[in-house]
Amino acid sequence: MSIEGVHLLEHLQTPAMMIVRGQVRFANSAAKALLGAHIVGQDVRIAIREPRAVAAILSDEGGSARVKGLSTGGSVWEVDCKVVGLYERLVSLYDLSERVSVAKSHADFVANASHELRTPLANVIGYCETLMNPKAGGDEGLRNRFLGTIRHEAQRMQALISDLMSLSRIEAVKHEAPSDTVDVVALAHEVAGEFKGTMEVHVRANQSEAVIAGDRGQLSQVLRNLIDNARKYAKPEGPVEVSVEAASTGWVLVTVRDEGEGIGPEHLPRVTERFYRADTSRSRAVGGTGLGLSIVKHIVERHRGRFDIESRQGIGTTASLMLPLKGE
Incomplete structure (x- = not known):
């Protein structure tokens, strides 16, 4: 040369x-x-x-x-x-590090998703086969109990597929900054109202409105996921508080706090990973898919914001997101 x-x-x-x-x-x-x-x-x-x-x-x-x-x-x-x-x-x-890492992540994701679907599907098939036996199917009490289990497992699969589709849609537009106008204060009151009758959600804000550039549907999903998480893991009849604070720095801080059992410090760095559960048995029992916080993280990142979780065992958990106010 x-x-x-x-x-x-x-x-x-x-x-x-x-x-x-x-x-x-x-x-x-x-x-x-x-x-x-x-x-x-x-x-x-x-x-x-x-x-x-x-x-x-x-x-x-x-x-x-x-x-x-x-x-x-x-x-x-x-x-x-x-x-x-x-x-x-x-x-x-x-x-090639990033390419190999992405390929491994995709392979792990498919393997985890398949595993999560396989368990409830196997249960559904097993109970159906049992009910096809005339002796078991003729027992009304047993039949109703098995049908209840089948319904529960089918709902688990439905929730998982719904969350998988949500992740897919979010990743498809993750590089596109949302441009619609969303009032976070009004949205917090609206989403909290969806839980009326099942739990009490208190909303407080330091201003009458906090307007950001965002995707209303995705931000609704963020609040819904965080409030639902707090509901599942809070103490019975314990309060769930949503706070919206607009700051002069050009950011709005949204927090969702519960007074539940809290999350162990060893789990906190991983709770936003797909399919990661701090308490596997309890999460599945209350209908968790292991994708809720991953969805929240992806949506917040798309909105150019930051997401964090603080928790102390025996005291409770606070999930917080910071989003840029419109025009800043």
């Missing part, structure tokens, strides 16, 4: 090196930042301590290989070697 060609490599953001007779003769700034400035002049087998990558670089045909942990412990890189002369090789390094 010519001197001009080598210097062009310096302007690439992709890490690149010129290997001559198995030695690193040139490395651009990106390659030095990745592997260290000391690699220039080194044998390539020392600069890149990965047998498959070295084999591709030193071969007569060139080639490529995947290398793990080149930058950080969990990173994945592709080392690509092109033959540019009898003893010259152009080596480029491509960071």
Whole structure:
């Protein structure tokens, strides 16, 4: 490769090196930042301590290989070697970490969703088969009890599918900032009113209105999920409080607080992960899908806001979101 060609490599953001007779003769700034400035002049087998990558670089045909942990412990890189002369090789390094991580997340998501659906579906099939037996199906008390279980499991699947569809819709528009006008104070009163008759939700606000640019349907879902969570895990007859505070800094703080059992500190960092449950048995018993807080987090992020959860065991939990006021 010519001197001009080598210097062009310096302007690439992709890490690149010129290997001559198995030695690193040139490395651009990106390659030095990745592997260290000391690699220039080194044998390539020392600069890149990965047998498959070295084999591709030193071969007569060139080639490529995947290398793990080149930058950080969990990173994945592709080392690509092109033959540019009898003893010259152009080596480029491509960071595949994000792509691999996304692929793994998708695979884990499908596996988790399949597992969550498989259990209630197996129960439905099992109870149906039992009811098809004339002896069991002829017992009215047993039949009604089994039908109640079938209905409960079917509702679990329905709720899960509904949440999965919500996540899909949210992710489809996550890069589009919402532009409709939404009064968060009015919305909080409206959603709290949906729970009238099942629980008491107190709403307080420091202003008569707090207007933001948002998606009304998605923000309703956020409040509904948070209030429903508080209802499920609050003490019986315990209060659930929704607070809306508009600040002079250009943000509105919305909090939903309960006085329930609280969440253990070891669970807090993971409660917004898909399908993660701090209390698996209780969550399923009250109809939780394990997706509610993940949906909340995705919606808040789409609104360019921040979501946080604070909890103390035996005292209660406070879920809070900060959203930018319109015009700020």
